[in-house]
Amino acid sequence: MDGKKTRLYEEHKNLGAKIVNYAGWEMPVQYEGLVQEHNAVRNEAGLFDVSHMGNISVKGKDALPFLDYVMTNDISKLNEHQIVYTFMCYPEGGVVEDLLVYKTNDEEFNLIVNAANIDKDWDWINEQKKDFDVELENLSPETAIIAIQGPKAQEILQKLTETKLDDVKFFYFKDDVEIDGVKTKMISRTGYTGENGFEIYLTNDDVVKVWNSLLEAGKEEGLKPTGLGCRDTLRFEAMLPLYGQELSKDISPLEAGLKFFVKLNKESDFIGKKALQAQADGGLERTLVGFELLGRGIPREGYEVYKNGEKIGHVTTGYMSPTLNKNIGNALIKISEKELGNEIDIMIRKKPVKAKIISKNFLKNK
Template sequence: MGNRTPLYDVYKDQAKTIDFGGWDLPVQFSGIKDEHEAVRTKAGLFDVSHMGEVEVKGSGAVPFLQYVLTNDVEKLKTNGAQYTAMCYHEGGTVDDLVYYKRGENDYLLVVNASNVEKDFDWLRSHAENFEDVEVVNVSDQFAQVAIQGPAAEKVLQTVTDTDLAEITFFKFRDNVDLGGMPALVSRTGYTGEDGFEIYCRPEDAAALWNLLLEKGEADGLQPCGLGARDTLRFEAKLALYGQELTKDITPVEAGIGFAVKADKEPDFIGKSVLRDQKENGASRKLVGLEMIDKGIPRTGYEVFAEGEEIGFVTTGTQSPTLKKNVGLAILGKEHTSLGTEVEVQVRKRRLKAKVVATPFYKRSN
């Protein structure tokens, strides 16, 4: 038995659950394609309580975060969120994360579930070199649900008097009253759709989950699992740690160079490698592939050109929105221009594919 979120008992009989990084989590409720479609056209509700939360506080918080994060912490204002990476000295990725500025010298970092211990140890080991920085793993103080899709704001608005339209993209409000339960409400997500991520007390999670599903029923809100979360984020080309980003793949190679401010003044871990990649181009990069031959490019499959191995698939599936077999792959840069034909090793056969534009999906509004 793995770790269980505060919502496990609510859905354990309705969902198919799997072990995901040591957590028992729902992979699907009604079905991946159905849930995917619900998020693209109406709204979906996800349990993301397995994510980790780390508080960083103190007068040394900003210099410390500037050193461990690739984005520019100085640019973030109170009630704002920022996407960033943490890197090793060689430029590879420790994790990618979103963090929130709750007040002066008060930050909340939200890290990937499989990396909580590793990230916490990494942060703590570097905090020792800074004056007045407190780093605390507060993961057990939060449950997290995400409501995503075109109807997300409408549904969430039914349970709060806070004007959600005022919480714009990558902004948040703390202590928002949701049906009598206080929560941090952030306009962020991992699906390529509009929506919110909600951080509440673990003891409120089940009541909040049920309340939202009840209020959202008329607008087609459905509970969704990790399967749809993965196909949604993949179509929107949102990186997944362990696939698009690893200790051997830099943020620049993975296409999240926008979160690396190589020209910010303070030194940060990995800066020289990342600055060189931004200025001179990395030797490989993440691209989209569309299969020409029949087959699905799965994670880890090797990619070839003229008989030479040129890279590998990081994620691939049949895109529910496009109804095409597509993948993301890290390839040598000389093979990354649009239309380039390559071959993907699918079991014993090399199947034709071509480099295509990404993201595979972009919402229209």
């Protein structure tokens, strides 16, 4: 392998991680095992290296109107130190990226973007900049990010900081928090697992110390190092989309069932609004549904979906859910077939396997 390495690469190897190439990075897919790590996050806590994610700074007099122009969500409604989930869309309504926008103030924001899309996103926002008075900076190479997630995440992190973590509300962040004597760039109550937790942004030089301090502090609580394998099963169970599967240039936020994050009635115009408005006004032909497999097999991304011998769509994500112990998935299908309880066929190894459409809200108690 010759991918890029985060500063924690040697720590992962020392912990016995299985390393895979993901979006050009050599990343841990699992340590002890996907199911054990998944269950640790659901029941105790897990620690993820997500330093491969991108961080783009947007500053300047027009930072707020610029972001409202390129984002589907209403950036003008954010409080200082609040975070919002949003999309950047193409004029045709497909998705450039799904991301988090962190607001420091009206003239200073950070965009946290997917590792696989950093270069594309950087090019896109630079192309849209035009007459806006903004300065863009790609901080990705100098930013390390670790995520501690799970019911015991706050209890563990609180041992290492004097900052009162109860004061950091969901989807808010705090600057310059000290963790075990290390001053971080910021910590946020965010994550990609459906569990309570924090994402910690810091310099490459400080990340190894904080990673090891957290693992030591969380021993009694059952904290485990966790890889990208369970990150995917956790986000999928929690109805969180993955770019390239539930969202893409060819799959709009409305088709993915994420209309809540597209503010068609916000005051400012935004890229893709016209196309998305047309979809909202009755132009949707496909939609994302959840399903449970009734026969044997595991549904995988890309498998075709049929109804009465006619192809009606494809699987976007599918797994044996470690939490529910069932074979479940998401599929993008003809909107006419979306009714709950509707039986469909998933083509697994060229054979149809029965499935039924269920709510995408797989974890009803979360």
